[in-house]
Amino acid sequence: KAGVTQTPRYLIKTRGQQVTLSCSPISGHRSVSWYQQTPGQGLQFLFEYFSETQRNKGNFPGRFSGRQFSNSRSEMNVSTLELGDSALYLCASSLATGDFYGYTFGSGTRLTVV
Amino acid sequence: KNEVEQSPQNLTAQEGEFITINCSYSVGISALHWLQQHPGGGIVSLFMLSSGKKKHGRLIATINIQEKHSSLHITASHPRDSAVYICAVNPFSSGSARQLTFGSGTQLTVLP
Numbered sequence: 001k002a003g004v005t006q007t008p009r010y011l012i013k014t015r016g017q018q019v020t021l022s023c024s025p026i027s028g029h030r031s032v033s034w035y036q037q038t039p040g041q042g043l044q045f046l047f048e049y050f051s052e053t054q055r056n057k058g059n060f061p062g063r064f065s066g067r068q069f070s071n072s073r074s075e076m077n078v079s080t081l082e083l084g085d086s087a088l089y090l091c092a093s094s095l096a097t098g099d100f101y102g103y104t105f106g107s108g109t110r111l112t113v114v
Numbered sequence: 115k116n117e118v119e120q121s122p123q124n125l126t127a128q129e130g131e132f133i134t135i136n137c138s139y140s141v142g143i144s145a146l147h148w149l150q151q152h153p154g155g156g157i158v159s160l161f162m163l164s165s166g167k168k169k170h171g172r173l174i175a176t177i178n179i180q181e182k183h184s185s186l187h188i189t190a191s192h193p194r195d196s197a198v199y200i201c202a203v204n205p206f207s208s209g210s211a212r213q214l215t216f217g218s219g220t221q222l223t224v225l226p
Contacts, residue, residue: 042219045213108157
């Protein structure tokens, strides 16, 4: 079966612009979580969506937002980009929110802000 | 202090060696995950543990809930095992079991 698909794979944006990243989960998976990975901070949780509702949010400024559609596909948006937003953005999907469900990760979108 | 600590940060081994990567955490958790990340970024979930031990091929993961410690073992290591191995936990304190807290990762290099 198809895995978690993230698009685009690579992106270069200018400081001050905004960006939208997409994540298509495995068919049947209803939970999508987003993570940011940087060399300095490592992997950090951004937010989780389940059935089109944001269930939890990490410690990131309001410039980071997301949404989930009825087909479980999710998007995250970063407005007013800063150089420090350069990172690998990963999403992971699972069947449901709650304990004991494994994750399947996408390959990530590498965002470079110049 | 980070809630999840991994050791070692870097590990170089010869092909065939037995490898152990350790993970200690300081919070109550509902589950612990071992993840593998290859160059290029994609992450593969290796194990999810809440107690005991799991084995998959040459990989073994154990967890001791009382001691708040987990280990990932690789038997008969191979160059294709070279990757970053990341420990992550679902803390009880998070609003959702999906909010993972990650260790900083262990870079493993297996030489032929």
